[in-house]
Amino acid sequence: MDLSLFLIQTLNGVQYGLLLFLIASGLTLIFGIMHIINLAHGALYMVGAYLAFWLTSLVGNLFLAIILALPIALMMGILIERFLIRHLYARAHLDQVLLTFGLILIFNALQSIIWGNDVHSVPVPEWLNHSVALTDNLRYPVYRLFISGVCITIAIGMYLLIQRTRLGMIVRAGADDREMVRSLGVNINRVYTLVFAAGTALAAFAGMIASPVSSVYPGMGESVLILAFVVVVIGGIGSIKGAFLGALLVGLTATWGTVLAPNFASAAVYALMAIVLLFKPRGLFA
């Protein structure tokens, strides 16, 4: 194997991992802070991709489409939390799994009705649709580098938001003891709506920026959901730092697995999870 293949696959793995981070970070926050298992999280990734495809075909530009789609995704998150998830805080995980699994079925049916079951592609915006020379004989698509850059920026922003702002403090305090947060005059329901909507929008946004690379197809949410859960478990439930490291590990493992051992590739990620849990039963940063 030559150096350029190694470089390309590593860059692809990092880019895939960073994308997984966008999805897993919302999942881990919703699980760690609100104690909600949200199986519909992957469906929002799919909805994001379809919105990007649909709006790009209408307005002719992916970024304009994303600007239009983000408020839609946020609004969906607010409505889902407000009218469905809110009734689940005091209930068992099984009820949460049932309801959010039902949401997957509904989203998949809507996707089929509205957009059909064909595979669609989304054009890369023109100014990013070229490649750069990394070494003498190695070129790499700029759009993938762009995805990585955007994801890293969001990761840093999220870290600062949670560690440095008063809202972040309240969110972390709520994970420790939500009754006490209420007792300090904070309307924690509003905080939960915000966290859920932000997580939802992040997953949908991941689907939007990934759409030119991954294409858009039915069922794309489910595979990503399972990987995102693997990331959450590896990183430690509720840990953003863990989700970041876990996502990179899973992204690299999945990408390298496909190259080195195609038959074993889908199992490689679970092997990784098993190894991590063997040494750290509660994940890397629990």
Next chain:
Amino acid sequence: MAAVTPLTDNVSRPAPLMVDARGLHTHYGQSHVLQGVDLRIHRGETVCLMGRNGMGKTTTIRSILGLTRITAGTVSIAGRDMTRAQTHDIVASGIGYVPEGRGMFPSLTVRESLEMAARPGVDGRRDWTLERVLETFPRLAERINHKAGNLSGGEQQMVAIGRALMLNPDLLILDEATEGLAPLIRKEIWRVIAMVKETGIASLIVDKNVNALMRITDRSLIMVKGQVVYDGSSHELAGKPQLLQQHIGV
């Protein structure tokens, strides 16, 4: 038009009520824990709630704050009906709450624990700032970047009180704030409670130290089995040792 007369001009007229809870009944499942509790706290008044273990002191506080649902009764805070209102709205009417067990957020630092609670008082007052809390509890200044979960019990209690003061409350509620602390730390806490009283903030104090309560409070309530059996001046109660002996055992 006549000038507005300040309330304090007329000594016989009491200050307006900060808390007016009437006929509170609270159940835990089948057990009838509060059986018609009346509790009134005037603005600026320092009140203690005494009683043996399990008599319903904590439940009374939790019922007023909306943390535990009442089955009957009314609660009004600062003149507004707050019966069955949400806890955050009740607290936002001017209450700083230090719960039994301190209610620490273990993963937050001391600074974060204090800053997350900061808000102006109901009248926009910002008397209590991070700086003032650290002046009041110099030990916390030394621990400012430590995680609350790693502090000693006394330091955690200081964080809990400082955090409640950061809300710039009109009423401070302290549930067993000196429980299980070393004598020197207790003294420190009582010093701060006295200082809070001096600033004109009302307090509701639940504590086991009857002597300190008799010294510092204006009025005392004694609870027995979910009912208030004594509600009167602390000064008078201090002169009735047989009452204290009968209901509290001191």
